[in-house]
Amino acid sequence: MSLRHGLLGLLAEGPASGYDLARRFQEVLGQIWPAQHPKIYAELRRLTDDGLIEVDTEGPRRRKAYRITDAGLDEIRDWLTTGEIDHTMRVQSLLRSLFFWLMDPDDLRRRLDEEARFFAESAARYRAYADAKDRGEFGDNPQVRSMRVTIEAGVRLYQALADWAEWAKTVSPPSTPRDISTNH
Missing domain, CATH: 1.10.287 (Helix Hairpins)
Structure with a gap:
């Protein structure tokens, strides 16, 4: 799984901030698929630039909540149904x-x-x-x-x-x- 698709999947559940997304990754995938805050924020910028997500709200201290776009939903669905799966496990x-x-x-x-x-x-x-x-x-x-x-x-x-x-x-x-x- 790529961080990109993991974030799109989580945002398909509803709008969330980078902090919320990091917490969700830790809560559910923790040791299986870790996601560090800096990487999450960098990927959120790329997803926004690619039109797959957009800013839903901006709160105090410039905290942004993102939501998935229709193009993002198409991207995650395509990723789920096509292409090769990396079965590599690094333990x-x-x-x-x-x-x-x-x-x-x-x-x-x-x-x-x-x-x-x-x-x-x-x-x-x-x-x-x-x-x-x-x-x-x-x-x-x-x-x-x-x-x-x-x-x-x-x-x-x-x-x-x-x-x-x-x-x-x-x-x-x-x-x-x-x-x-x-x-x-």
């Missing part, structure tokens, strides 16, 4: 796991304990959010149902990574790491 924990053999076994166990705890806590946060959606605290409409699908993906991904970290503790190298010389 640093998995990259590091390729080199576990270089770690001291005690350090590795501590690292895997931390990973398992982090992923389990993340899954629990998403699960709590899913429970709130399931109780109807946010209403029942297409946006809420779509958000629930996304939240469930977060629950399942983080739970799978927590399970992986627990499993990795059972198969990780039990011996002292090899002495690797930097001289070739």
